[in-house]
Amino acid sequence: MAEKNIPTLYDWAGGMPVFEKLMVVFYRKVLSDELLAPVFKHMSPEHQLHVAHFIAEVFGGPQIYSSSEGSHFKMIQKHLGRHLTEQHRKRWVQLLIESADELELPEDPEFRSAFVAYIEWGTRIAVLNSRETENNEDVDVPMPKWGWGETKGPFIP
Template identity: 70%
Template sequence: MEEPVKRIPTLFEWAGGMPAFELLTEKFYQKVLQDPLLEPVFKHMSTEHQRHVAHFIAEVFGGPEMYSTEEGSHFRMIQKHLGKHLTEQHRQRWVALLLETADEISLPDDPEFRSAFVAYIEWGTRIAILNSNAETLEMNPEEPMPKWGWGVPGGPYLG
């Protein structure tokens, strides 16, 4: 008898679904607002900002299309970074605090998930720096949301 093929979960599912991403951004932005380097950049963010970021990352990782259908688009998200003049120091601190928060809330720490998670965070924050130092956006407004998968490992180790 043939063994059934195991369905590889999305990164969104493996992380714990929307509650995991909402908790991640809630705890993360608490740290951001107490950080001397990042607080000046984020102190005027709307009360909805952390939820939008949670929904954006969740959608990128294979979750429901809440961000792109209800809260914005990839184009609009990138527009929000224009003229913010983020530095490499801002980026590094943002990444460090996010990864610290991921550990604190027990986001999966298996190598396959963390490889994909960190790869997206590194890619996305580097794109944010480029866009934040631009004054105009040369991008198709219909540009689809990025979609991130497991990468080279191909999925979690399911034994």
């Protein structure tokens, strides 16, 4: 029996141009959103590009973020003390999914369930980190790697 050549989520989505365009469309929505605009209005113009590179890398794309823009440790630090609420998180997720729909990212159930699973997981981690004032993670904490089915058990703080 031949082994299947299963693409990464990054490749299945269409590669870096898709992730970069997704973040342009998404942050346009964020910056015009009454709830989220106050949180993001002071972000640098490069912020959306960094987020695109981060998510692309998590989904199996090139290591642009971790090799030249930051690390997972630094991403965690960016959320410290931000006091994000569940309402912020839900709206962020909603706008990102709307943006994915608008750009016609793959709609197959397998891709969308993996995409949404990571967005749910990552935003919940961001909210938890936003309640903290210091980063207790190891400076070398690896970048998350997300594929077609990644959860490995319950979160135990």
